[in-house]
Amino acid sequence: MSQDKKQGCLPLRAIRFAHDNKCFFMIVRAFFYSAFYRLGLLIFKPKRMKKNWGTEKEESSEEESMDGFDYVQKVARAVLCVCNYTKWESKCLVRALTAGKLLRKKKLHYTLYLGVCQEDSGEMAAHAWLRWGKFIVTGKIDGLDRYAVVSTFRN
Numbered sequence: 001m002s003q004d005k006k007q008g009c010l011p012l013r014a015i016r017f018a019h020d021n022k023c024f025f026m027i028v029r030a031f032f033y034s035a036f037y038r039l040g041l042l043i044f045k046p047k048r049m050k051k052n053w054g055t056e057k058e059e060s061s062e063e064e065s066m067d068g069f070d071y072v073q074k075v076a077r078a079v080l081c082v083c084n085y086t087k088w089e090s091k092c093l094v095r096a097l098t099a100g101k102l103l104r105k106k107k108l109h110y111t112l113y114l115g116v117c118q119e120d121s122g123e124m125a126a127h128a129w130l131r132w133g134k135f136i137v138t139g140k141i142d143g144l145d146r147y148a149v150v151s152t153f154r155n
Helices: 003-007 010-021 024-043 046-052 066-083 092-105
Strands: 111-118 124-132 135-138 148-154
Touching: 024 046, 024 066, 024 092, 066 092, 066 135, 092 111, 092 124, 092 135
Parallel strands: none
Antiparallel strands: 111 124, 111 148, 124 135
């Protein structure tokens, strides 16, 4: 039996996650925010949208108090849970923007990173990730250190 069938479909997994972590509304908000940001990226150019992403060319502190750590972990899990199963494409930038919006609700400061690297095949690859304190909320991948940071946004 495959791993997906063991864990159940998206609605059942989301309900189980929300019930276990008492964050049903966070999942609902993550679903709508991911749809909003995906639609925005389809309609508008990122250059027009980035004015709402935070203060450009600045970073938040890596020394955040641990008071918000549980909430940040729930945000990371909710975004992962929702964005892995949306009917629309929810890649790294949509995930980072969704998580950022959820963190903004609790007035937690974070940094959105946009980076590029050259793949082994010679093609360029872009990636976005979100950091709160020293914790990577979304976009943590192997080889993240290979990406050259092109832009940062502090909120």
